[in-house]
Amino acid sequence: MPQIEIDTKDRMIIDLLQQDGRLSNVDLAERINLSPSPCYRRVKRLEDAGVIENYGARINRHRAGLGLTVFTEVKVERHNRTNADALGEALCALPEVVSCFMVSGTADFMAEIVVADLAAYERLLSEKLLTLPMVADIRSNFALRSLKIDGPLSVSQTLEKRE
Incomplete structure (x- = not known):
């Protein structure tokens, strides 16, 4: 577009x-x-x-009972386009995944996951994420405190570049 x-x-x-x-x-x-x-x-x-x-x-995560945010790094098993596409689709289909990115570095995908608590994340991890055949490795980073969530995009940056 x-x-x-x-x-x-x-x-x-x-x-x-x-x-x-x-x-x-x-x-x-x-x-x-x-x-x-x-x-x-x-x-x-x-x-x-x-x-x-x-x-x-915009929903307040804690007031809605969703007190745990996890940034999950996922590596693709047997790197190829088919596995990467399938993993991306599987991650995006999970309602607990609120944002997902294909990234460079040690992981292939970075998913922001929001759940009620550690037990809910453990269930998601063991029952859904680890059962995906195209997953080679998963690393979890737990948010200790939210400093900024859902911030507005700064469109003034694009305007400044054109002027």
């Missing part, structure tokens, strides 16, 4: 919607000094281009 031009008004829209995805078009337009119709067209353009992918609620 081609990258679209994002100007200062677009960046303001993105920043405001990342802070509060429930802003009405009228409130959004007022905050960026546009009338509602052009503001709506800009938001629609950003949505159609895939810059804005979705709207949702």
Whole structure:
């Protein structure tokens, strides 16, 4: 998908919607000094281009009973495209995996896993992850404290590069 031009008004829209995805078009337009119709067209353009992918609620993990975050490094058995693709799909299909990346380094994948507690992670590990035939090795890193979660993307970086 081609990258679209994002100007200062677009960046303001993105920043405001990342802070509060429930802003009405009228409130959004007022905050960026546009009338509602052009503001709506800009938001629609950003949505159609895939810059804005979705709207949702941010959930407090601890208050929702999900007190353990684990960063799990997974290595692929017998490195080949088929095994790597299958492992990536299997990891992404697990509801406990909230983010997953193919990475370089000692591991092939890095998955952020959020579960209730250590017992829940042990069950996930033994009953699901270790049963996948394309897994060679798993290393787990447990988060001791969350300092920043689900931070907004800094679209101003891309704007600065173009100016």
